[in-house]
């Protein structure tokens with residue numbers, strides 16, 4: 488079958504190959520025919536080596552499709568069932584799961600060293616234990632989450648990572664208060680979802696910050712009250728908050744430089760919510776005096792910062808009710824053979840989300 492493979496970390500392009508096989512099917516596993524997958528920034532970060540990932544590998548972790556085959560012992564899933572792929576399946580029994588913080592369950596990472604695919608040339612891994620830039624993938628049953636029939640595959644795929652991450656940061660982690668001021672730094676699919684979350688929570692001002700003009704324009708359509716380039720952020724802070732800083736600032740880039748800017752843009756006693764996934768060797772510097780004296784709350788948000796399945800259900804409910812716009816998040820569509828176009832659209836910032844239709 489066909490899949491897009493990165494041969495070595497650091498390469499910029501994927502090779503779409505026809506000789507890939509999805510492996511590992513057996514008890515507790517399901518085989519999925521992937522129908523749609525989004526390109527998330529983490530895929531690019533794994534390709535470049537910013538996020539740890541063994542190679543060769545099939546990127547993609549934001550996907551949806553149909554169940555082709557169900558292994559022994561799997562309950563609640565049947566052939567033909569429509570599912571979204573969860574790259575962080577909850578084991579249900581570890582201390583994090585028992586606390587309701589399934590986004591912190593590490594069980595899914597236990598499979599990270601096990602190849603999901605094979606080629607005549609050898610083993611191929613799947614990114615984050617999934618790997619969705621492929622026609623078929625075998626995953627743990629916990630990674631296959633049933634979706635209602637009225638949720639299209641492309642929408643379900645977005646809920647599988649970007650939408651859940653951004654919405655959850657605003658709703659679960661930061662708990663944006665009605666009437667508050669918000670800045671969101673980085674306005675791709677996740678940042679736009681954070682903007683939609685802040686709008687749902689009733690924020691009075693939402694300032695979108697991004698160097699790409701088309702993204703700033705998009706942010707205004709999704710609920711930002713103002714959109715500025717990074718160099719205009721200090722001015723916006725002065726104008727909108729009287730220089731005090733925003734009640735909430737979301738860092739959706741994953742770099743220490745933008746996190747530092749975000750920290751300085753947060754008011755004393757306000758909340759800096761770190762959503763971007765960054766590198767192991769990129770350190771955020773804070774001095775001990777400001778940390779104590781300014782009492783800014785630094786809240787990292789992993790995969791929406793709350794129970795993952797509950798976050799999916801909420802996103803579906805909000806989408807159905809017309810309270811969030813997910814259709815317009817998909818600005819570009821390509822077939823699997825066009826996956827390198829999708830990467831280019833991500834790198835240039837042209838796309839909010841490119842949906843790869845398989």
Ligand SMILES: [Zn+2]
Pocket residue numbers: 577578579580581582583584592593594
């Ligand atoms: Zn667990």
Ligand SMILES: [Zn+2]
Pocket residue numbers: 527528529530548549648649
């Ligand atoms: Zn993602």
